[in-house]
Amino acid sequence: MTTMKEIAEAAGVSISTVSLVLNGRDEGRVKAPLAALVREKADELGYTVNPLARSLRTCRTRILGFISEEVATTPYAGGIILGAQDAASTYGYMIITVSTDGRASEENEIATLKRYGVDGFFYSKMSNRIASVPASLGDYPVVMVDATDANNQIPSIEPDEFQIAYDATKRLIQADCKRIAYIGCSENMIAQDGRFSGYQAALQDSGFAYDPSLVCNVLNNGPALRAVDKLFDERNPDGFFCFNDARAWYVYECAARRGLTVGKDVSIVGVDNHRVLAETLEPQLTTVELPHYEMGYWAACKLISMIERKPVDSSSWPNTTAPMPPLDSPIPAKIHCALIEKGSVRS
Amino acid sequence: MTTMKEIAEAAGVSISTVSLVLNGRDEGRVKAPLAALVREKADELGYTVNPLARSLRTCRTRILGFISEEVATTPYAGGIILGAQDAASTYGYMIITVSTDGRASEENEIATLKRYGVDGFFYSKMSNRIASVPASLGDYPVVMVDATDANNQIPSIEPDEFQIAYDATKRLIQADCKRIAYIGCSENMIAQDGRFSGYQAALQDSGFAYDPSLVCNVLNNGPALRAVDKLFDERNPDGFFCFNDARAWYVYECAARRGLTVGKDVSIVGVDNHRVLAETLEPQLTTVELPHYEMGYWAACKLISMIERKPVDSSSWPNTTAPMPPLDSPIPAKIHCALIEKGSVRS
DNA sequence: CTGAAAGCGCTAACAG
DNA sequence: CTGTTAGCGCTTTCAG
Numbered sequence: 001m002t003t004m005k006e007i008a009e010a011a012g013v014s015i016s017t018v019s020l021v022l023n024g025r026d027e028g029r030v031k032a033p034l035a036a037l038v039r040e041k042a043d044e045l046g047y048t049v050n051p052l053a054r055s056l057r058t059c060r061t062r063i064l065g066f067i068s069e070e071v072a073t074t075p076y077a078g079g080i081i082l083g084a085q086d087a088a089s090t091y092g093y094m095i096i097t098v099s100t101d102g103r104a105s106e107e108n109e110i111a112t113l114k115r116y117g118v119d120g121f122f123y124s125k126m127s128n129r130i131a132s133v134p135a136s137l138g139d140y141p142v143v144m145v146d147a148t149d150a151n152n153q154i155p156s157i158e159p160d161e162f163q164i165a166y167d168a169t170k171r172l173i174q175a176d177c178k179r180i181a182y183i184g185c186s187e188n189m190i191a192q193d194g195r196f197s198g199y200q201a202a203l204q205d206s207g208f209a210y211d212p213s214l215v216c217n218v219l220n221n222g223p224a225l226r227a228v229d230k231l232f233d234e235r236n237p238d239g240f241f242c243f244n245d246a247r248a249w250y251v252y253e254c255a256a257r258r259g260l261t262v263g264k265d266v267s268i269v270g271v272d273n274h275r276v277l278a279e280t281l282e283p284q285l286t287t288v289e290l291p292h293y294e295m296g297y298w299a300a301c302k303l304i305s306m307i308e309r310k311p312v313d314s315s316s317w318p319n320t321t322a323p324m325p326p327l328d329s330p331i332p333a334k335i336h337c338a339l340i341e342k343g344s345v346r347s
Numbered sequence: 348m349t350t351m352k353e354i355a356e357a358a359g360v361s362i363s364t365v366s367l368v369l370n371g372r373d374e375g376r377v378k379a380p381l382a383a384l385v386r387e388k389a390d391e392l393g394y395t396v397n398p399l400a401r402s403l404r405t406c407r408t409r410i411l412g413f414i415s416e417e418v419a420t421t422p423y424a425g426g427i428i429l430g431a432q433d434a435a436s437t438y439g440y441m442i443i444t445v446s447t448d449g450r451a452s453e454e455n456e457i458a459t460l461k462r463y464g465v466d467g468f469f470y471s472k473m474s475n476r477i478a479s480v481p482a483s484l485g486d487y488p489v490v491m492v493d494a495t496d497a498n499n500q501i502p503s504i505e506p507d508e509f510q511i512a513y514d515a516t517k518r519l520i521q522a523d524c525k526r527i528a529y530i531g532c533s534e535n536m537i538a539q540d541g542r543f544s545g546y547q548a549a550l551q552d553s554g555f556a557y558d559p560s561l562v563c564n565v566l567n568n569g570p571a572l573r574a575v576d577k578l579f580d581e582r583n584p585d586g587f588f589c590f591n592d593a594r595a596w597y598v599y600e601c602a603a604r605r606g607l608t609v610g611k612d613v614s615i616v617g618v619d620n621h622r623v624l625a626e627t628l629e630p631q632l633t634t635v636e637l638p639h640y641e642m643g644y645w646a647a648c649k650l651i652s653m654i655e656r657k658p659v660d661s662s663s664w665p666n667t668t669a670p671m672p673p674l675d676s677p678i679p680a681k682i683h684c685a686l687i688e689k690g691s692v693r694s
Numbered sequence: 695c696t697g698a699a700a701g702c703g704c705t706a707a708c709a710g
Numbered sequence: 711c712t713g714t715t716a717g718c719g720c721t722t723t724c725a726g
Contacts, residue, residue, distance in 0.1 A: 001462075003703055014713045019705060029711065048462050052403045053703030056718045061399070063443075063463075078425050082446055089456075094443050094463060096410075098436070099429055109436075115348075115395050116410075116441060220626045246626040249596070256603050276621040279567045279593040350719055361697045366721060376695065400719030403702050 002045040010041040022047070055117055064088055064303060065113035066097040067106065068124040077126055080145055083296025084122060091304050093119075110136050119307045122299055123147065128158050128190045141306040145299045146292075148190060155306075157299045159290050161194025162201070168241045168269040168288055169202035175267050177239025179214060181231060183247040186217040192243065199241055211235075218247065225250045232258065242270035245277045248285060349392040357388040369394070402464055411435055411650060412460035413444040414453065415471040424473055427492055430643025431469060438651050440466075457483050466654045469646055470494065475505050475537045488653040492646045493639075495537060502653075504646045506637050508541025509548070515588045515616040515635055516549035522614050524586025526561060528578060530594040533564040539590065546588055558582075565594065572597045579605065589617035592624045595632060 004018045011018070013034065020026050021038040030038075055061040066084065068077060081097060088095050096113060100106035113121070120141035123133045132150040133142055144156035165182075172180050182199045185192045200210050216231045218224035228250040231237065242248040248270030255262050261284075262268055268285035270277060277287050351365045358365070360381065367373050368385040377385075402408040413431065415424060428444060435442050443460060447453035460468070467488035470480045479497040480489055491503035512529075519527050529546045532539045547557050563578045565571035575597040578584065589595040595617030602609050608631075609615055615632035617624060624634050 001703095005703075015703090016705080016714080017712060020712090023705085031711065034712085048458070050703050051463055052399060052408070053718090054705075056399045056403055056703080056720095057705045059718085081444070085444065085446055089445070094445070094459065096441050096443050097428070097432065098441070099432055111395070112441065116398055245623055249627045253600070253603055256600055274621040274623040276592055276623050280596045348719095352719075362720080363697060363699095363722080364695095367696090370721085378695065381696085397719055400702090401721075403704095403719080404721045406702080 001050065002042075002047045003050070004047075007038065007041050007045060007047055010045065011038050013038060018042075022049070059117065060119055061117040062093045063116065063118045064093050064095045064120055064122065064300070065110075065116075065118040066095050066122040066124065067109060067113075068097065068099050068122075069101070069126060077124070077292075079290075079292030080124065080296035080299075083293035083298075084145075084300040085296075086293075087297045087300035088304070091300075093300070093304060095122075095300075106134060107136060110134065114140075120303045122303065123154070128161065130190065141303055143299045143303040143306070145295055155302055157295045157302065159191070159295070161191045162198040164271065164288055164290075165195035165198025165241060166202045167198075168271075168286075169199045170206070171269055171286065172239035172241060172267055173202065173206045173208070175239065177237075177267055179211075179235060179237045180208070180239040180241065181214045181216060181235065181237035183228060183231075183240055183242045183251060184215065184217040185243045185247075186219055192217070195241075195243060218250070220246060225253065229254050229257075237266070239267045240269070242268060244271050244273040246273075248277060252285070348397065349389075349394045350397070351394075354385060354388050354392060354394055357392065358385050360385060365389075369396070406464065407466055408464040409440045410463065410465045411440050411442045411467055411469065411647070412457075412463075412465040413442050413469040413471065414456060414460075415444065415446050415469075416448070416473060424471070424639075426637075426639025427471065427473075427643035427646075430640035430645075431492075431647040432643075433640075434644045434647035435651070438647075440647070440651060442469075442647075453481060454483060457481065461487075467650045469650065470501070475508065477537065488650055490646045490650040490653070492642055502649055504642045504649065506538070506642070508538045509545040511618065511635055511637075512542035512545025512588060513549045514545075515618075515633075516546045517553070518616055518633065519586035519588060519614055520549065520553045520555070522586065524584075524614055526558075526582060526584045527555070527586040527588065528561040528563060528582065528584035530575060530578075530587055530589045530598060531562065531564040532590045532594075533566055539564070542588075542590060565597075567593060572600065576601050576604075585613050587613065587615045587617075589615060591618050591620040593620075595624060599632070 004015050004022070007022075008015045008018045011034075017030055017034070018038055020030055021035045022042060026035045051062065064084075066081065081095070085095055096116065096118065098109040098113065100109050110121075114136075118140075120143075121133075121137055122145050123131070123137065123142055124145040125131045125147040128146050128148065130150050131144070131147045133144065133154055142154050144154050144158075146158055147156055148158055149156045169180060169182075180199075180203065182196065184196055196215070199215075203210050214231075214235055214237060216227055218227045224247070228247075232254045240248075240251045242251060248268055251266075251268055251270075252262055255266050260266050263284040270285055270287055272287040272289050275289070277285065351362050351369070354369075355362045355365045358381075364377055364381070365385055367377055368382045369389060373382045398409065411431075413428060428442070432442055443463065443465065445456040445460065447456050457468075461483075465487075467490075468480075468484055469492050470478070470484065470489055471492040472478045472494040475493050475495065477497050478491070478494045480491065480501055489501050491501050491505075493505055494503055495505055496503045516527060516529075527546075527550065529543065531543055543562070546562075550557050561578070561582055561584060563574055565574045571594070575594075579601045587595075587598045589598060595615055598613075598615055598617075599609055602613050607613050610631040617632055617634055619634040619636050622636070624632070
């Protein structure tokens with residue numbers, strides 16, 4: 001690794017001049033030709049900064065810490081982290097990810113990350129939950145991802161659960177469904193609340209009466225399947241908005257057992273949590289892909305802008321299914337998931 | 348952050364003495380009581396080393412670089428990275444993950460990681476593919492994960508595809524299935540080759556004739572479903588080993604359409620790639636979970652042992668469904684996936 | 695057995 | 711405009 005010292009020698013100047021030039025602080029401080037010479041030599045010798053040395057001096061590492069629950073890292077988290085990395089990478093940052101499984105290990109990991117000198121933290125609970133960041137993160141820039149701050153203080157990036165359901169339900173109405181069921185989740189989750197409301201609102205806005213007997217909140221496996229089966233028998237719905245892929249499968253199976261064709265006799269719009277629906281049931285149903293990548297990307301941009309105390313240029317952001325909110329939008333911000341209309345709801 | 352200097356002052360000794368003691372190099376070099384005093388003061392002041400400063404001197408960062416393909420990070424990778432992190436964490440290492448999408452970006456990311464001073468690299472292609480590590484990694488410790496080294500030089504940790512299929516097929520035989528089908532993947536993949544061989548070997552070892560008409564290699568969606576449907580009509584299998592969850596689902600649906608009960612009339616053993624089978628179809632079929640976590644864990648242990656040029660203690664390794672090979676086992680090594688017998692193959 | 699001193703590569707006052 | 715100087719916190723000879 002070539003050092004500034006070597007460049008200084010090659011160019012016949014002092015190290016500080018080299019530092020000035022290579023950090024772009026030479027404007028009006030170093031004569032242009034000299035600066036050019038330095039740059040030339042640096043190029044020639046293939047200079048790259050030593051981030052370690054720089055960080056030791058500046059107390060800035062350009063490393064971001066990503067804290068997530070153990071359960072988190074599988075299987076949804078990938079997209080979030082990927083998005084965060086891509087954004088970080090374009091701004092010259094790296095990410096160290098740690099996973100925790102409890103208070104103690106969390107504090108440990110935080111302490112370690114602090115020692116490594118990270119500039120800021122992502123704090124993530126997978127599948128949108130209410131949480132509050134540990135006090136030990138207090139004096140650092142923090143962004144929450146796929147989580148909602150209990151105190152509404154920390155910027156949190158989360159899917160727009162209401163809108164997901166609203167759009168999905170509208171899509172079913174538009175496909176001329178008359179009895180639209182919601183197959184939800186009986187566990188207490190933010191996503192469930194938001195989606196249930198969105199479902200109701202869409203119905204109401206279209207002049208449908210909300211009918212509780214068309215709502216079926218279930219857990220998993222056999223019992224869930226039987227509950228959906230019962231709903232079919234009793235209410236014979238012709239459209240289904242499903243909380244996730246597993247629940248879409250229950251509906252699909254019940255339809256198959258009755259000889260009903262999905263996409264013709266009944267329509268399904270489902271959230272594709274595990275990203276496996278697309279491989280199997282398309283084009284018979286329409287899926288909603290949660291914007292994990294986008295959440296990660298935007299969270300990183302937000303975090304970096306907090307660290308550098310300046311807005312980052314959003315024009316370079318990736319094309320997404322969902323429009324990215326501007327950096328200076330009010331926080332907490334929610335990201336809206338667009339429907340992925342690969343299949344047809346009704347053929 | 349308290350520094351060694353502060354401890355030195357508090358204890359009335361020199362910085363070098365503090366360094367010696369705090370690094371455990373005091374045996375026979377610093378008098379016991381003095382050493383004790385230093386340790387006490389360090390405790391009192393809550394000293395933790397500054398890894399940046401240490402790294403600048405030692406050229407060792409205790410940071411590992413994890414290079415994976417972009418596509419990789421979703422959705423399988425989570426488990427691998429989680430396992431690698433857990434192992435790294437127990438040995439005092441951290442992991443920086445980067446994802447790449449092509450030769451150029453890969454070289455970029457590698458260069459960046461090198462500048463950050465990582466001690467070694469994971470090189471990962473998700474879903475077991477043959478690959479060779481870039482030359483730029485030449486002089487670093489490297490371990491491949493879920494990938495097979497084209498030159499058979501680099502230690503590579505991968506699932507034991509043959510054994511997965513062998514066990515799954517044996518399980519079906521044991522459940523008294525007579526016409527055992529293999530629903531495979533028509534894309535060219537290592538996993539497909541190994542699993543197909545394992546399927547054949549298990550049949551042969553149990554005195555079954557291998558019947559090509561019971562093998563059905565498919566892609567996805569409608570065409571796949573129809574191919575499985577055809578297999579049902581023509582050969583009426585009573586047992587299925589399925590390459591992944593999507594393929595298990597095709598079989599499941601075909602069975603449902605015929606009024607056959609899975610777990611009774613037909614038996615399915617499927618690899619649960621997306622980890623969604625467990626939520627939906629259990630306990631009607633038996634799943635094989637790929638040992639992603641274990642692969643990551645073991646890869647990290649291997650990498651660290653290469654970096655530190657000493658075997659690491661394998662007694663602290665996590666309980667796994669699969670036995671971990673000993674650290675000094677011949678490389679490349681494969682990890683064996685155990686069957687997850689949550690459901691019953693045949694009720 | 696302990697301490698002084700040099701230096702890892704870089705930054706940032708401060709002189710000149 | 712450019713160079714000198716003094717560290718960031720730690721490790722590591724090398725004297726004493």
